[in-house]
Amino acid sequence: MKIELQKFGTTLLSRQTGREAYSAFLPTLNALSENEIIEVDFNGVITFSPSWGDEFLSKLLEKYGDKLVLMKSNNPSVLATIEILEQVNNMKFKIV
Amino acid sequence: MEKDLLTISETAELLGVSVDTLRRWDEKGQFKAFRSEGGHRYYSKEQIANYSKDLFKLAEDWVLNKTEIPTTNYCADSATFQARVAKMGSELSLVSDDKIKKNFSLIVAMAGEIGNNSFDHNLGNWRDVPGIFFGFDINKKYVVLADRGQGIFKTLKRVRPELNDDSSALIVAFTEIVSGRAPEERGNGLKFVRNIIIKNKMKLYFKTGEAELEISDESPLAIKKTITPVKGCIALIGF
DSSP states (O other): OOGGGGGGGSSHHHHHHHHHHHHHHHHHTOOOOOTEEEEOOTTTOOOEEHHHHHHHHHHHHHHHGEEEEEEEOOOOHHHHHHHHHHHHOOOEEOOO | OOOTTEEHHHHHHHHTTHHHHHHHHHHHHHOOOEEOOOOOEEEHHHHHHHHHHOHHHHHHHHHHHHOOOGGGGEOHHHHHHHHHHHHHHHHTTTTTTTTHHHHHHHHHHHHHHHHHHHHHHHHTTTTOOOOEEEEEEEETTTTEEEOOOOOOHHHHHTTTTTSSSSSHHHHHHHOOOOOSOOOOOOOOOHHHHHHHHHHHHOOOEEEEEEEEEESSSSOOOOEEEEEEEEEEEEEEEEO
């Protein structure tokens, strides 16, 4: 399953909107089959922040662990956010 | 009347404040008007430009003295702030300066974290005026954010009771990673800001309570006691 983050907006900043995005996406996630991976695509996202990321990516990481894969991005705010979320969660994201 | 002078109602519209506010500012000497022979107030274009551009002073006056601020700088709620910070991103992405063009997403993300911190930690607990001051100046290359909230020490002490002053709260807020989600969702946004400032040769000034802090690539965390304490927070990101 691929999650295109730009469908949630191009400036993803606040905890509140991150929480809303996660809640809205939960029903779709529940349809995930047993061995299916989740790919997160940052394409089209202009600004990404730890608050939004913590509400969305950290929760996915906690719930799906190795099945969560982040697609490579060159956006500086995405890279800086992934770095701090890895420290906060004390876990590495799988990036392809 | 010379063309360079604007009437009080024209000035009020430009600055996003009421005519009564301008009269009060004039009486208090905060923003003086020229008087015509008939006693009418006029303002020069240069004076208006300078006033609206000294964002740090506007923000500091608001935090210290609750002076009125232009509506364009006041974000009463988080949704207003999200929209304005995204708009700043659009404007920054169009400038010709290579460093800004490369870093604009980081500047927006930092402003977002600082502003959202104000909302997240003061919701329902604002001292008087809810919301934040937010302004930026592309030519002077800075962003200013401020709130009339509880300040870092008071909000952080709720989850770190061992903290004993503003300086120790600033150190924790800007350096210690709070791992895991329980027992609270205290963000790690200020650590994120500090990392970016140091790595990208930007500057941050942050004041809360009796402490002020400066971060740059040469000075990773300089904290000292301030001479003008503020309740709440005020931040300036230089990019």
